Each structure stands twice: as C-alpha cells, then as structure tokens.
Amino acid sequence: MAAIAAARHGASVMLVEKGNRLGRKLLISGGGRCNVTNAKELPELIRNIPGNGKFMHSSLHNFGNRDIIRFFEELGIALKEEDRGRMFPVTDKAKTVLDALLSHLAQLQVRILLDQPVKRLLFDANAAICQGVELQGHRFLYSHGVVVAVGGCSVPKTGSTGDGYAWAKAAGHTIVPPFPTEVGITAEPEWLQLYELQGLSLRDIELTVYNPKGKKLTTEFGDMIFTHFGISGPAAFRCSHYVVTAQQKFGRQTLQTTLDLFPGLSKDTLTQQIVSLCRQHPKKTLRNLLKSFLPDRLIPCLLQSIDLDGNRTYDHLPKHGVPALADACKAWAIPVTGTLPLEQATVTGGGVSIKEIDPKTMQSKQMQGLFFAGEIMDVHAHTGGYNITVAFSSGYTAGQHAANLAKGKE
Numbered sequence: 149m150a151a152i153a154a155a156r157h158g159a160s161v162m163l164v165e166k167g168n169r170l171g172r173k174l175l176i177s178g179g180g181r182c183n184v185t186n187a188k189e190l191p192e193l194i195r196n197i198p199g200n201g202k203f204m205h206s207s208l209h210n211f212g213n214r215d216i217i218r219f220f221e222e223l224g225i226a227l228k229e230e231d232r233g234r235m236f237p238v239t240d241k242a243k244t245v246l247d248a249l250l251s252h253l254a255q256l257q258v259r260i261l262l263d264q265p266v267k268r269l270l271f272d273a274n275a276a277i278c279q280g281v282e283l284q285g286h287r288f289l290y291s292h293g294v295v296v297a298v299g300g301c302s303v304p305k306t307g308s309t310g311d312g313y314a315w316a317k318a319a320g321h322t323i324v325p326p327f328p329t330e331v332g333i334t335a336e337p338e339w340l341q342l343y344e345l346q347g348l349s350l351r352d353i354e355l356t357v358y359n360p361k362g363k364k365l366t367t368e369f370g371d372m373i374f375t376h377f378g379i380s381g382p383a384a385f386r387c388s389h390y391v392v393t394a395q396q397k398f399g400r401q402t403l404q405t406t407l408d409l410f411p412g413l414s415k416d417t418l419t420q421q422i423v424s425l426c427r428q429h430p431k432k433t434l435r436n437l438l439k440s441f442l443p444d445r446l447i448p449c450l451l452q453s454i455d456l457d458g459n460r461t462y463d464h465l466p467k468h469g470v471p472a473l474a475d476a477c478k479a480w481a482i483p484v485t486g487t488l489p490l491e492q493a494t495v496t497g498g499g500v501s502i503k504e505i506d507p508k509t510m511q512s513k514q515m516q517g518l519f520f521a522g523e524i525m526d527v528h529a530h531t532g533g534y535n536i537t538v539a540f541s542s543g544y545t546a547g548q549h550a551a552n553l554a555k556g557k558e
C-alpha cells in the first residue's frame with residue numbers, strides 16, 4: 149500500500165522484498181479469507197486499537213476504512229460486511245485482495261525486487277538523513293524517501309522476523325520490547341486436567357481479566373474456544389494484551405480471569421430462570437434440565453466446580469445450590485499463566501516508539517527521509533480487520549509523504 153500511494157503521488161518506486169513473493173501474511177490472514185478492514189466509525193476503530201490507537205487518528209483521517217473499501221471497489225474487488233463490522237472480499241479468498249494489489253502495483257509501474265533482504269539503512273555523514281538501503285552482496289539503493297514496512301516478528305515463516313528493529317535503532321529510535329498479542333491464553337495445567345473441555349467453543353460470552361491485586365483490567369465480549377493449552381478465540385485474543393501487560397508489570401504469575409456465560413442476564417434473573425425451569429419439571433435432574441441452558445460438556449465441569457450433585461432433582465438440592473450455580477455461570481474462574489509465545493501470536497505488540505514518528509506523515513522525527521508503516525511500529529489492534537487497517541492506513545500515509553518529500557514538495 150505504501151508503494152502504491154508513493155507511485156500514485158508521482159514517485160518512481162522500488163519495492164524490496166526479502167521472500168520469493170509478496171504478501172505472505174496477507175494470504176493467511178482471516179483464515180485465508182483476509183478480513184481486510186472493519187466498517188465501524190472512526191472512534192470505534194480507535195477503541196479497537198488498544199496499542200496506541202490515538203496515534204493512528206490523523207492517518208485514519210487521511211486514508212481510513214472507507215478509503216480502503218473504495219480503493220478495492222475501484223480495483224473491481226467487492227467487499228462484504230460480516231458480523232461486528234468485519235469486511236471480507238466477496239470471493240472469501242485472501243488471494244483476491246493480494247492479486248488486486250499486485251496488478252495495481254504493475255499498473256503503476258512499481259518495480260519489485262524479490263529475494264532481496266535489506267541488510268541495513270544508509271544514512272548521511274551526520275546521521276540526520278536516510279539516503280537508501282543496503283541489500284545483500286554490497287548492493288546499494290539510493291532514495292530520498294525510504295518506507296520501512298517489514299512487519300513485527302510473529303509467524304516468522306511469512307517473512308516478518310523483526311529485521312527492522314535494528315535498523316530503526318541505528319537511526320536513533322527507541323524500540324518498545326516486542327511482545328505477543330491477539331494470541332491464545334494459557335491456563336493452569338491443573339485446571340485443564342480437572343476439566344476436559346478441549347475443543348468446546350462458546351458464543352457471545354464475556355471474559356474478564358484481573359491483575360494480581362484483584363483489580364479488573366478488562367471485560368471482553370465475543371466467542372471463545374477451550375484448547376489443549378487454555379483458551380483461544382476472539383474474546384481470549386482481545387484479553388491477551390491485558391494478560392501480557394499485567395505480567396510485565398507484576399511479574400510472571402498466575403492471574404485470575406472469569407467467564408460470564410450469560411452476559412445479557414443479571415445473576416438474579418439467571419437464578420430465577422433456573423428455579424422456574426426446575427419448578428416446571430420437578431422430576432428431572434438438574435443435569436438434564438441444564439441441557440436447555442448450557443453446552444452438554446460444560447455442565448459436569450460447572451457442577452463439579454461448585455461441588456453440586458447434578459443427579460438430584462430441585463427438591464433435593466441444598467438451598468444454596470441454584471444461586472451458587474448462577475454465580476458459577478456468571479463468573480467461572482479460570483486461572484491463567486500467560487500467553488503463547490510471540491512466534492505464534494497473530495500480532496506483535498511493541499516496536500518503534502510512536503513518540504518518535506510524526507503521526508501526520510509517518511516520517512521519523514529522528515531521521516529525515518525515513519518513514520515507518522504497519523506492525524513494525526508500536527501500534528497493535530484487536531482482531532476484526534483492525535490490524536490490516538492500521539497497516540494500509542499508515543502505509544498509504546507514509547508512501548504519500550515519502551513521494552512528496554522525494555519530489556521536493558515537503
């Protein structure tokens with residue numbers, strides 16, 4: 149997108165790629181369907197960028213989600229909106245998005261160098277101006293504007309191996325240490341053994357994360373799945389940022405999370421609903437009755453967690469039984485130990501400090517002619533199309549201003 153914007157603004161552009169093809173991460177994005185942007189309004193977009201969303205304000209004004217949708221429509225790629233504003237190509241294929249970008253690059257006569265890892269950035273003698281890049285084999289490319297868009301360091305097989313951090317450091321930038329985010333959360337092994345829930349998915353639940361002092365850090369709504377390591381899926385992904393940052397602050401220790409299976413109901417309403425169901429069917433066991441309320445596999449686990457015998461009918465339950473069950477449904481405790489590692493994360497948190505990048509142009513404040521875009525920056529968003537939106541928006545802004553600089557307009 150940076151190369152496209154620069155070419156559209158009249159620059160002669162060369163796109164240098166380490167791998168043997170472009171857009172490998174784009175191709176696997178959105179489960180191979182590429183959730184290319186999100187249709188929500190700007191304030192909601194910013195809210196879904198927990199890692200320095202406000203920094204993206206100007207850039208999203210310059211080239212935001214509506215522009216991304218129009219951009220692809222003008223290239224003949226229709227997008228469709230799914231739940232929670234997520235936008236996908238109508239074809240349901242990430243390749244459609246990538247092919248559109250590739251043919252537009254060709255149309256704009258952007259030259260592409262494949263299999264060419266950049267080794268380092270070139271600076272002038274005063275280390276004040278970026279003059280180009282060095283490739284392997286002592287080959288040098290000189291330019292008035294260099295956009296570094298080499299990504300973070302998650303899923304390294306796609307080419308994003310964190311190469312850009314050392315270059316940014318050499319240019320005088322601060323690197324906020326990279327960390328995994330939008331990633332699965334690991335649960336205590338004992339808890340996992342106690343409840344064999346692997347593979348069970350839950351819809352529209354709420355997950356809350358607490359710090360070790362018991363303070364609520366976030367409550368996230370969405371779907372979730374139990375896995376062999378703990379919990380995954382959109383709601384867990386959204387919480388992962390808070391698990392990582394709490395452990396950065398308090399040390400690697402077990403944190404408490406709670407699962408609300410009925411976010412739309414108060415505890416009292418839920419208690420009343422269970423009681424009224426029990427009264428309607430006085431001869432049915434609690435376990436059987438709950439089948440209309442909860443996924444089958446969850447019922448014995450929930451009952452076990454509060455030590456309640458599900459084979460009893462309502463009349464034979466202890467007095468505290470149903471309220472305790474409602475409590476467990478509204479706040480089932482899952483002790484968590486951390487997250488999966490950075491390599492397995494959907495997104496890299498941390499990166500080039502945004503304090504040293506001009507948000508209006510994406511140009512480095514330390515080095516003239518050097519621009520940053522995408523995941524290399526200390527900006528990270530929730531899943532839902534927000535990360536590619538950040539990448540495309542910052543890429544477009546960076547490319548546009550790099551071209552203006554190269555053409556002597558800035």
Ligand SMILES: Cc1cc2nc3c(=O)[nH]c(=O)nc-3n(C[C@H](O)[C@H](O)[C@H](O)COP(=O)(O)OP(=O)(O)OC[C@H]3O[C@@H](n4cnc5c(N)ncnc54)[C@H](O)[C@@H]3O)c2cc1C
Nearest residue numbers: 166173177178183265266298299307308522523533535536
């Ligand atoms: C499995 C998965 C699914 C995802 N799904 C979605 C989704 O549906 N929607 C969404 O919004 N976000 C999604 N994301 C996140 C999103 O894909 C990234 O945030 C986005 O691709 C970042 O773009 P980027 O251009 O900054 O970096 P990247 O896409 O990582 O691209 C960096 C490029 O730089 C190249 N490069 C690296 N080092 C060098 C070097 N030394 N020299 C030359 N080239 C180099 C790499 O080979 C690569 O091609 C997903 C991520 C993953 C891992």
